[in-house]
Amino acid sequence: MAERGTDRIKRGMAEMQKGGVIMDVVNGEQAKIAEEAGAVAVMALERVPSDIRAAGGVARMADPTIVQEVMEAVSIPVMAKARIGHIVEARVLESLGADYIDESEVLTPADDVYHMDKTEYTVPFVCGARDLGEAARRIGEGASMLRTKGEPGTGNIVEAVRHMRLIQSQIRKVIGLSKDELMTEAKNLGAPYELLLQIREEGRLPVVNFAAGGIATPADAALMMQLGADGVFVGSGIFKSEYPDKFARAIVEATTHYEDYELIAKLSKGLGTAMTGMDISQLEGFDRMQDRSQ
Amino acid sequence: MMKIGVLALQGAVREHVKGLEAPDTEVIIVKRPEQLEEIDGLVFPGGESTTMRRLVEKYQFFEPLQAFAKAGKPVFGTCAGLILMATDVVGEPGGHLELMDMTVQRNAFGRQRESFETRLSIRGVADDAEAVFIRAPLITEVGQNVEVLAEYNDEIVVARQDHLLSCSFHPELTNDRRFHQYFVQMVREAQAAVNV
Numbered sequence: 483m484a485e486r487g488t489d490r491i492k493r494g495m496a497e498m499q500k501g502g503v504i505m506d507v508v509n510g511e512q513a514k515i516a517e518e519a520g521a522v523a524v525m526a527l528e529r530v531p532s533d534i535r536a537a538g539g540v541a542r543m544a545d546p547t548i549v550q551e552v553m554e555a556v557s558i559p560v561m562a563k564a565r566i567g568h569i570v571e572a573r574v575l576e577s578l579g580a581d582y583i584d585e586s587e588v589l590t591p592a593d594d595v596y597h598m599d600k601t602e603y604t605v606p607f608v609c610g611a612r613d614l615g616e617a618a619r620r621i622g623e624g625a626s627m628l629r630t631k632g633e634p635g636t637g638n639i640v641e642a643v644r645h646m647r648l649i650q651s652q653i654r655k656v657i658g659l660s661k662d663e664l665m666t667e668a669k670n671l672g673a674p675y676e677l678l679l680q681i682r683e684e685g686r687l688p689v690v691n692f693a694a695g696g697i698a699t700p701a702d703a704a705l706m707m708q709l710g711a712d713g714v715f716v717g718s719g720i721f722k723s724e725y726p727d728k729f730a731r732a733i734v735e736a737t738t739h740y741e742d743y744e745l746i747a748k749l750s751k752g753l754g755t756a757m758t759g760m761d762i763s764q765l766e767g768f769d770r771m772q773d774r775s776q
Numbered sequence: 777m778m779k780i781g782v783l784a785l786q787g788a789v790r791e792h793v794k795g796l797e798a799p800d801t802e803v804i805i806v807k808r809p810e811q812l813e814e815i816d817g818l819v820f821p822g823g824e825s826t827t828m829r830r831l832v833e834k835y836q837f838f839e840p841l842q843a844f845a846k847a848g849k850p851v852f853g854t855c856a857g858l859i860l861m862a863t864d865v866v867g868e869p870g871g872h873l874e875l876m877d878m879t880v881q882r883n884a885f886g887r888q889r890e891s892f893e894t895r896l897s898i899r900g901v902a903d904d905a906e907a908v909f910i911r912a913p914l915i916t917e918v919g920q921n922v923e924v925l926a927e928y929n930d931e932i933v934v935a936r937q938d939h940l941l942s943c944s945f946h947p948e949l950t951n952d953r954r955f956h957q958y959f960v961q962m963v964r965e966a967q968a969a970v971n972v
Binding site: 483484485486487488490491494495497498499500501502517519520521522523553557558559576579581582604605606734735738739 | 823824887890908
């Protein structure tokens with residue numbers, strides 16, 4: 483009689499995170515700081531994206547010890563990353579009891595052609611997208627939540643802004659198309675036709691879409707909310723800043739009250755140094771994490 | 777025209793707005809305490825209870841919300857909202873807003889993989905109401921003045937204390953609007969009582 487792992491449960495879980503901030507953490511202590519600051523969930527990782535960049539080499543699923551340590555430290559949901567296409571890493575994380583899996587380009591892809599069939603899992607998945615075609619393909623594969631790819635670990639918001647604006651503008655275009663124009667749009671976007679039809683009818687994506695990849699300040703978080711994000715992921719930004727605790731609280735408040743500029747001004751005072759930023763044009767080839775999957 | 781607010785600090789706000797729609801009802805998104813003065817009933821949506829709790833305190837909602845409930849205005853809490861309303865939370869020193877005389881246990885069914893959906897018999901609402909439980913809490917004990925409206929596997933999942941209503945699942949995630957409309961009726965009745 484009771485059903486598990488339905489779309490409604492998996493997508494609903496992400497709906498409950500709306501308006502919130504999901505923070506990257508690498509141990510139980512950081513997870514507690516995040517929870518105390520008001521994070522709606524944490525992402526348990528071995529290294530934050532900026533350290534993954536610095537370390538180079540192959541980035542894989544975190545050591546299960548870290549995921550378990552974080553799960554024991556907090557009562558909010560715990561997410562974890564699996565490599566793109568790595569069915570076994572995903573199953574391992576599911577068996578550990580992770581509440582959400584990020585099939586993530588931040589890790590080195592295990593499959594350079596295919597993403598996982600996420601409909602097969604009880605645990606919900608979040609995936610990155612740069613445009614509506616990518617977003618629709620991931621939903622078609624069973625993703626229950628989306629996030630912009632941005633350019634992780636750079637502290638540079640420009641790519642997340644680009645991806646969010648593009649997705650929103652493509653949604654608006656789809657809403658305005660007549661039905662006979664929709665199939666060609668599906669072909670051009672590389673998107674499943676039925677999903678575009680649904681987006682056109684409902685006027686929005688069928689899953690929530692968070693902003694991720696380069697959010698480094700409270701104002702960045704508020705910017706992404708204004709551009710239509712349902713919430714934000716903050717990766718390296720928090721625990722690479724000078725005062726993580728204060729920083730985390732400021733980002734949570736700026737996300738809730740993203741149109742209250744006086745408040746954001748107050749929140750932005752005396753936060754210390756934000757993470758060091760990076761110009762995206764310095765990145766080439768494989769260092770551009772967003773280009774690692776289609 | 778009645779006005780029903782949805783507390784919009786974090787969580788599934790839009791879905792509640794849809795469920796509450798009625799010809800005689802205007803639904804308002806509540807982000808600031810002063811907005812409580814203009815509404816006749818309030819919904820605490822589902823979301824993350826620790827996050828909502830922090831934001832309630834941060835934005836001086838704590839006392840205005842308690843005063844709102846004390847004034848006899850109906851309040852409906854779903855999932856995280858239920859946790860905010862309870863007088864006691866298992867494993868924690870006390871409750872939060874402490875509006876309803878009951879003890880709740882957070883994440884009572886386990887982690888996300890244990891989340892489920894089912895149909896429930898809710899007294900006064902329906903025999904087959906759609907119920908989506910996501911990392912849901914349970915009501916482990918209720919006081920004398922609290923009426924149990926639904927149970928799942930002999931555990932309490934819906935309770936009412938006069939003008940206060942709470943449930944451990946998410947009616948807002950379904951197209952089944954009967955439970956929301958039950959609350960809308962509670963607000964109507966509370967208003968009629970004031971106007972008499």
